Amino acid sequence: MNKIENPDRSTWADILKRPTQTYDQIESTVLEIFDNIKSYGDSAVKQYTEKFDGVLINSLEVQQEEINFAVKELSLELKEAIELAKKNIEVFHKAQKTEPVRVETAPGVKCWQEKRPIQKVGLYIPGGTAPLFSTILMLATPAKIAGCKEVVLCTPPDKQGNINPAILFTAQLCGIDKIYKVGGIQAIGAMTFGTESISKVYKIFGPGNQFVTVAKQMATKYNVSIDMPAGPSELLVVADDTADASFVASDLLSQAEHGVDSQVILVSTSKGLIVSVEDEINTQLVQLPRKSIAEKAIANSKLIYVENHKTALELIDEYGPEHFIVATNDNAFYVDNIANAGSVFIGNYTPESAGDYASGTNHTLPTNGYAKQYSGVNLDSFMKSMTFQELSQEGIKNIGNAIELMAEAEGLQAHKNAVTLRLNKLAKE
Numbered sequence: 001m002n003k004i005e006n007p008d009r010s011t012w013a014d015i016l017k018r019p020t021q022t023y024d025q026i027e028s029t030v031l032e033i034f035d036n037i038k039s040y041g042d043s044a045v046k047q048y049t050e051k052f053d054g055v056l057i058n059s060l061e062v063q064q065e066e067i068n069f070a071v072k073e074l075s076l077e078l079k080e081a082i083e084l085a086k087k088n089i090e091v092f093h094k095a096q097k098t099e100p101v102r103v104e105t106a107p108g109v110k111c112w113q114e115k116r117p118i119q120k121v122g123l124y125i126p127g128g129t130a131p132l133f134s135t136i137l138m139l140a141t142p143a144k145i146a147g148c149k150e151v152v153l154c155t156p157p158d159k160q161g162n163i164n165p166a167i168l169f170t171a172q173l174c175g176i177d178k179i180y181k182v183g184g185i186q187a188i189g190a191m192t193f194g195t196e197s198i199s200k201v202y203k204i205f206g207p208g209n210q211f212v213t214v215a216k217q218m219a220t221k222y223n224v225s226i227d228m229p230a231g232p233s234e235l236l237v238v239a240d241d242t243a244d245a246s247f248v249a250s251d252l253l254s255q256a257e258h259g260v261d262s263q264v265i266l267v268s269t270s271k272g273l274i275v276s277v278e279d280e281i282n283t284q285l286v287q288l289p290r291k292s293i294a295e296k297a298i299a300n301s302k303l304i305y306v307e308n309h310k311t312a313l314e315l316i317d318e319y320g321p322e323h324f325i326v327a328t329n330d331n332a333f334y335v336d337n338i339a340n341a342g343s344v345f346i347g348n349y350t351p352e353s354a355g356d357y358a359s360g361t362n363h364t365l366p367t368n369g370y371a372k373q374y375s376g377v378n379l380d381s382f383m384k385s386m387t388f389q390e391l392s393q394e395g396i397k398n399i400g401n402a403i404e405l406m407a408e409a410e411g412l413q414a415h416k417n418a419v420t421l422r423l424n425k426l427a428k429e
Helices: 009-015 023-040 042-053 064-073 076-094 133-146 165-173 184-193 210-222 245-256 271-285 291-299 309-319 331-337 352-357 393-409 413-428
Strands: 002-005 101-106 109-117 120-124 150-155 178-181 203-205 234-239 263-268 302-305 323-327 343-346 383-391
Touching (some): 009 309, 042 184, 064 165, 076 133, 076 165, 101 393, 133 165, 184 203, 309 331, 323 331, 343 352
Parallel strands (some): 150 178, 234 263, 263 302, 323 343
Antiparallel strands (some): 109 383
16 A cells, blocks of 8 residues: 655645546547447447357347346345335435426516436446446436436346346346346447447446446447446545544445455545554455455555645545545535535445445446546436527517627527517517
């Protein structure tokens, strides 16, 4: 682990650099796969699934009997846990519904805004080293609340061509009936262009590795929207002497075990806590089943000492963490002033795991510093805001002349004429 004391501001960008490849390094691979899927559809998808996932899939779509088997396979306790999480996620996302905004901007000029669901959405669910069935809850639940008509789910198969039972159970619980055994770049390509089996969608959601992230960004060049460029997971904890070192270490490790390219950072005003946390990490690490993955991520981690909360906050805003845990004697300072973070976890008894699974907030969040300009997934992510206006005769009289003058000043005579004709007709009545 890299220990850093009072880093000079000029070094912050280097210190906070993510351990990821650049877009340019992956772009050519994505372009080649996209071109083949666009040309050859299912055939290309199956070819890349065999190449990258090591299994030849005959039928890309999951069959009902596979779902039925998965439902029986899962323990009652896990099913109940998933149902509890779904309930909390529903409660939080239903509360995000808003009423139409209606206003009369001038007498006779009525304007309003309403939200309508995106009709076709695609969900990408990572399956690799960790089958993230919890991500289905985070994406399918708001999609259904929003009223999306078509929800397509893609997730990579294992070496036997199967999907994790928890993924299939959760998908069925959320009312998704189009599930495909496709992962990686080829899944994003299939949802971007559509194939014989998989529908083209209007917006793609879901986290993934660096290749999936670049593929999603590439999809935006083909009239497909995405939730955000969400790549490898990351966590930043700010803590002082009031924090529990074992708790902090467990939180850092919970993100480190996601993948070798995950990044975790501790920022602290206490040198003693940093030493204690490092000791705890070494103790807890040896007990983890995913120790080898966590170790590689921990190698990219940083333990940063700064002298005060003000400097800490400035450094954290510069980083813009996906997950941000606050465990200090002045949590309110961070909560009130943080500008760039995907999701914030406050106090010693709020592990990041709570947001990952069952508190109700969404865990699909901006990474790689995108918290500076992107929100995490929420109900509005699955909706579009449409504006409406209706002018009465009084309304066109009130604003018509202003429209004429502005249109003429821009040299757009037809725009002006559209108003003038109406005003002339009213003048004759």
